[in-house]
Each structure stands twice: as structure tokens, then as C-alpha cells.
Amino acid sequence: MYVCMCFGVTDTAIKNAVEEHGVGNMRELSRVLQLGTECGRCVQMAQQIIDSTIIDESLFKEVC
Numbered sequence: 001m002y003v004c005m006c007f008g009v010t011d012t013a014i015k016n017a018v019e020e021h022g023v024g025n026m027r028e029l030s031r032v033l034q035l036g037t038e039c040g041r042c043v044q045m046a047q048q049i050i051d052s053t054i055i056d057e058s059l060f061k062e063v064c
């Protein structure tokens, strides 16, 4: 699913940025993917994806 139409960024790309580049907030995500630097409409959804990916990762680490 596309989250940022201005830069063609998908939810999968955001999850990968969190998991592979250690992105933890919108400022870091904008630096990696440029997302949110044009119209800004994607910022709220992108933040939710960052948050849910971090929660998923921490649950996974507790299991292992």
C-alpha cells in the first residue's frame, strides 16, 4: 500500500527502514526515504507504521 504518493513510498518500505536502518521517528524516516518533505499528508500514517513496527520488533525479541 502506498503511504506517500509524492515520493511513491509504501508501507513495506517504511517497515524495512525501521528494521534495517533503525529508523525510530519521522525525522529519521524523512532522511532515509524523503517521505513527508513535500505535502506532509503521509506523516500521520507513516508515524503509525513506525510505531507498530517497533512494537512488533520488541515483541519478537522478547520471544527469542
Ligand code: FES
Pocket (backbone or CB within 6 Å): 003, 004, 005, 006, 007, 035, 036, 037, 038, 039, 040, 041, 042, 043
Ligand atoms: S504524500 Fe508524502 S509528502 Fe506528500
